[in-house]
Amino acid sequence: MEKETEYLESLAVIRKMMERSGRFFSLGGLSGILIGLLALGSAGLAWFLIKDSVPLYTRGTGYAIFDLLTLKLLGLGLLTLLLAVVLSLYFSIRAARSEGHSIFSRPALNLAFNFCLPLAIGGVMSLYFLWRGDVWYIAPSMLVFYGLALFSASRYSLQDLTYLAYAEILLGLLCLFFLGKGLLFWSIGFGLFHIIYGFANLRRS
Amino acid sequence: MNVNDLNKAFESRVRLGIMSALVVNERMDFNSLKELLGITDGNLASHIAALEKEEYLLVEKKFIGKKTNTTYQITKKGNKAFKEHIQQLEKLLKKLK
Numbered sequence: 001m002e003k004e005t006e007y008l009e010s011l012a013v014i015r016k017m018m019e020r021s022g023r024f025f026s027l028g029g030l031s032g033i034l035i036g037l038l039a040l041g042s043a044g045l046a047w048f049l050i051k052d053s054v055p056l057y058t059r060g061t062g063y064a065i066f067d068l069l070t071l072k073l074l075g076l077g078l079l080t081l082l083l084a085v086v087l088s089l090y091f092s093i094r095a096a097r098s099e100g101h102s103i104f105s106r107p108a109l110n111l112a113f114n115f116c117l118p119l120a121i122g123g124v125m126s127l128y129f130l131w132r133g134d135v136w137y138i139a140p141s142m143l144v145f146y147g148l149a150l151f152s153a154s155r156y157s158l159q160d161l162t163y164l165a166y167a168e169i170l171l172g173l174l175c176l177f178f179l180g181k182g183l184l185f186w187s188i189g190f191g192l193f194h195i196i197y198g199f200a201n202l203r204r205s
Numbered sequence: 206m207n208v209n210d211l212n213k214a215f216e217s218r219v220r221l222g223i224m225s226a227l228v229v230n231e232r233m234d235f236n237s238l239k240e241l242l243g244i245t246d247g248n249l250a251s252h253i254a255a256l257e258k259e260e261y262l263l264v265e266k267k268f269i270g271k272k273t274n275t276t277y278q279i280t281k282k283g284n285k286a287f288k289e290h291i292q293q294l295e296k297l298l299k300k301l302k
Contacts, residue, residue, distance in 0.1 A: 003297070003301060004298065004301045004302075007294045007297055007298050007301075008298065010215075010218075010221060010294055011291070011294055011295070011298075013218050013221045013222060013225070014221050014224075014225045014291060015225075016225075017221070017222040017225035017226050017241070017242075018225045018226070018228065018229050020226075020241060155229075155230070155231050
């Protein structure tokens with residue numbers, strides 16, 4: 001029927017434009033799950049490293065501790081971040097290509113800025129805590145600032161990102177009441193939440 | 206319910222595109238919209254004017270140095286009308302099936 005195709009086409013146009021204009025940051029199903037698994041893997045490795053020096057990393061010391069263990073953990077953290085960035089960039093570029101637009105368009109750059117600003121501030125704060133030896137506060141501040149970054153990016157992306165943002169922020173705040181359990185909360189926030197988000201996204205599409 | 210219930214303001218593809226983009230992106234400028242929709246300046250301007258006349262869009266002109274930068278936002282009225290339009294399309298489709 002002619003009318004039917006017309007309506008269908010209108011809806012298709014709407015969907016295509018929404019996706020094309022909004023989905024620059026494509027933390028979709030698969031990438032969400034992969035990033036979650038990456039976080040869990042690296043948390044596991046960190047736990048393995050920390051295991052034998054429990055007192056230091058579960059209580060905080062109040063002074064700088066740049067020993068071998070700290071450097072190893074810092075390296076692990078940076079490597080994880082790098083891999084996560086590469087993964088999400090790869091998926092974003094792939095999604096952008098398949099929808100036939102550039103990832104360097106104006107809205108995409110807006111999004112990148114909105115996401116990176118809170119994240120960078122959180123990074124600086126985390127490094128400060130590390131420098132001060134207040135390792136307790138690293139996990140909560142990473143979670144809270146990551147949540148804020150997602151929140152600030154959410155309007156350029158899929159709606160679901162808002163819920164993930166709220167969840168990360170709340171978890172980060174909750175973590176403040178369980179200092180010393182940072183790694184556990186970190187694994188939940190960066191591992192489990194991403195995996196849940198990924199599966200929810202896969203089911204929807 | 207019949208075809209006449211469909212909002213005339215959304216009859217064109219370009220207008221649907223503009224509204225869709227602005228539902229997702231709170232604010233967009235002229236060039237980004239043009240790039241996204243792949244149409245000419247004149248074409249985009251005329252459709253934007255039509256949507257603005259319906260009070261579906263909010264136009265904001267700013268100066269960046271000596272250049273004007275015009276950004277567009279969707280109004281509450283526009284958002285409501287657009288969502289109703291989508292619902293209406295879906296309803297009509299259901300009826301046809």
